[in-house]
Amino acid sequence: MSGVGADVFAxxxxxxxxxxxxxxxxxxxxxxxxxxxxxxxQPALSKHLxxxxxxxxxxxxxxxxxxxxxxxxxxxxxxxxxxxxxERFWTExxxxxxxxxxxxx
Amino acid sequence: MSGTIAFQRVxxxxxxxxxxxxxxxxxxxxxxxPNDFSPVVGHHFTFRTEPGxxxxxIVHCRVLEIEPPERLRFSWKGGPLDTIxxxxxxxxxxxxxxxxxxxDGFQGVRGWLISRMLxxxxxxxxxxxxxxxxxxxxxxxxxxxxGDNVPDECMSFRQRAIRGLLSLITRKER
Numbered sequence: 232m233s234g235v236g237a238d239v240f241a242x243x244x245x246x247x248x249x250x251x252x253x254x255x256x257x258x259x260x261x262x263x264x265x266x267x268x269x270x271x272x273q274p275a276l277s278k279h280l281x282x283x284x285x286x287x288x289x290x291x292x293x294x295x296x297x298x299x300x301x302x303x304x305x306x307x308x309x310x311x312x313x314x315x316x317x318e319r320f321w322t323e324x325x326x327x328x329x330x331x332x333x334x335x336x
Numbered sequence: 337m338s339g340t341i342a343f344q345r346v347x348x349x350x351x352x353x354x355x356x357x358x359x360x361x362x363x364x365x366x367x368x369x370p371n372d373f374s375p376v377v378g379h380h381f382t383f384r385t386e387p388g389x390x391x392x393x394i395v396h397c398r399v400l401e402i403e404p405p406e407r408l409r410f411s412w413k414g415g416p417l418d419t420i421x422x423x424x425x426x427x428x429x430x431x432x433x434x435x436x437x438x439x440d441g442f443q444g445v446r447g448w449l450i451s452r453m454l455x456x457x458x459x460x461x462x463x464x465x466x467x468x469x470x471x472x473x474x475x476x477x478x479x480x481x482x483g484d485n486v487p488d489e490c491m492s493f494r495q496r497a498i499r500g501l502l503s504l505i506t507r508k509e510r
Contacts, residue, residue, distance in 0.1 A: 327367040332349045
């Protein structure tokens with residue numbers, strides 16, 4: 232998990248990759264779409280997309296010769312919901328401690 | 337990068353009593369989880385609960401510090417977690433006790449999200465609103481694969497949810 236975390240952190244530490252995520256937020260895109268929106272060379276874009284894919288933030292789908300890229304919202308969801316659940320775990324346990332103290336002599 | 341979660345409560349009970357609830361195995365088991373705790377520095381013990389994805393249901397712990405009736409610290413390793421839990425008690429007047437609990441050492445993407453969320457005051461949102469947002473988003477995510485037959489209001493809700501999470505991740509560190 233710490234390795235994955237480091238990847239995610241490295242992936243979003245670059246402003247260009249954040250801009251790519253932002254562009255993929257609402258729609259799936261092909262490479263030519265992405266190239267039009269940025270001033271990257273194709274090799275630079277490929278490298279950014281590879282890093283984002285390895286971090287699990289972006290997914291690729293092949294359709295004939297075209298490669299579609301989309302944001303993996305499930306990855307964001309998975310991490311964020313874990314944090315929320317963990318927070319609730321302690322909140323509930325500390326409530327139970329309060330109930331137990333009321334019952335104890 | 338590591339993260340910390342922290343909680344603070346005041347219980348209308350004396351400090352000795354709260355300390356007993358933290359350090360008597362049977363009482364600790366009634367509010368936290370069944371365990372074989374013993375109030376001795378260096379003692380290895382476990383908490384046992386229901387297994388979940390990536391977690392066999394066993395939390396491995398070791399007592400690191402014990403100062404009755406003020407401070408208890410133990411390691412907490414289970415599933416992907418390798419953390420340290422600290423409880424501190426202070427008397428509030430004659431009949432109440434403030435408990436401060438923290439869990440330090442969350443690593444990786446979890447630690448990173450935890451530390452940012454707390455820094456940004458997102459705790460309330462996460463505890464209360466986020467689960468609903470995520471459920472909606474999950475439904476929306478599945479539907480997108482099917483094309484454009486996602487109702488507009490669902491789509492915009494999903495987009496808002498994704499945007500919120502993305503802004504959390506993409507905002508620059510201060």
